[in-house]
Amino acid sequence: MHGQVTGLAYAICYPLLAAFGVPGNLATIVILSRGRCGLSRCITRYLVGMAVTDLLVLITAVILNRISVIYFPVLFLSTTPVCSLKIALIYVARDCSVWLTVAFTFDRFVAICCPKLKAKYCTERTAAIVMGTLCAVSCVKNFPWYFVYEPLYIIDGVPWYCNIKLKFYTELFWTAFDSIDRILNPCAPFVLMLLFNAVTVRNILVANRARKRLRAHSSGENQSDREMESRRKSIVLLFTISGSFLVLWTTYVVNFLYVRFSSSSYSTGSSGNDPRFILQESGNMLQLLSCCTNTCIYAGTQRKFREEFCNGLKYPLNLLIKIVKS
Template sequence: MAVVILLCGTCGLSKCITRYLISMVASDLLVIITAVLLNRIPAIYFPGSFLSITPICCISISLIYATRDISVWLTVSFTFDRFVAICCQKLKMKYCTEKMAAVVIGIVCGLGCLKNIPWYFMHEPILIINNVPWYCRLKEIRYTSPIWATFQWTDRILTPCLPFFLILFLNAVTVRHVLIASRARRRLRAQTKGNNQNDTEMENRRKSIVLLFSISGSFVLLWTTYVVQFFFERFINEYKPQGLSDPKFIFQESANMLQLLSCCTNTFIYAVTQRRFRQQLYHMLQHPLTLVRNYCHN
């Protein structure tokens, strides 16, 4: 529904912002499809299906990491775009355009796919039945090979450690710029119109600050457990879980759950908070009821 509403272009957003929002919603949806619908649910409720064949399983895992990275870095790209729009007025006219947004989205998607190809080769089959390999598990070499260790460290640094820093830094600079501009505007209005006048521009800036803190706070909180779990795994020799009730297993799965949940929040943070989007969503949900009511009336 979010994609349909944004494609209609009735939310009062610029084409540049709309492109970013659509790409973010689409990438988040792909994360849910690849990581939940095609991986978690079949593994738990439909074991032994064709999705458990090792080559398909390896492709699925690579797609999960690719869509995850694309989702995270599109969030960073959009945050940078808003930083430029607010803080860099000279660069704004050249960078904050629909064409540049399309180029950035294409680069992020392409690099996200290329970066995660090695995940396909990091897994091996658990069983071989009638010459058909089944299921996937990480190769033991990942704990001893410096090449795989370097790849894993690079993977965690690029997602989500570097996005952590970039989002927090860009939001901090943006908020500082907004606060300085707001104070200057408040002094100017006090000299010209008095303090009792409502300032729509300052109210919009205040909402932007709240939105920026919501974005960074949500991202950091939901990814922190995943980062801690990675460092814990790398520095503890006996990290392999011994069963479903093992605290290590519960911690690991909780980290995976929270990082998947982070891919569900962007739509709400960026889109649902928009008043016009909420109106269009209400009309979309109301439309089937209106059709039924008109049919019954006729």
């Protein structure tokens, strides 16, 4: 009974993720692309890229994988060639999403902590190069996943579902490939984001103390400090995005470390009330939830984004009123 409740919860949560995340990311892409949110072109470029990759994760991992398997288990998406391609695309989209978040965190780290490098690195052109490079590397890195799987069943000559080949666990190439993949995601991004944020916080605290001392001896003490206000907005945006990422990925990373260092294996889900399965699926769900939160973060921290979002919601209503009046 408990296993049925757990399965029902997942069957409800994944459609909710798609229903909220897909429109939210589409709205974010449109609003940020208009360039009216008061953000620099460099930041806007990263945020649009993150929204696009988050949208791709939701389409591939949630809609084409989780929802299709739950509600349409016997579909052409479950044939082995399509299933293998789908899994490879999930890994590509996930890596792009994660590493673009790391790239954005590093960009803000440079902007706040490395003023001499800021003018050269924190530009729209550099952001485009970094994003293009990360996406290309993600595609190349995850291409081998297509060849990891074999059919679970062959019915009337048609291969169905994906089963990991035995050589994936025995051959040196695949063992090395799996280890490198695990290091590059989730270990390295998680550690890098913790490191960049820790150094950024330390730099901010030191800079704020120095600025307060300077202002205390200046005649303009009561004047608004525009630079501090600009830095504050940038810092709030950085910490809410990276903090949300770290919190929502923690369960996934904990489960990964547990499996890796306990010589255990991932749960197959044969028992829905297995604590390891619940931990594993909760980590996967929270990881996918991280692709839905940035829209809420922008709306909560950026006044102009809220205004553009509200204007977008009002537009269909205003259009309908005009049509009725005419």
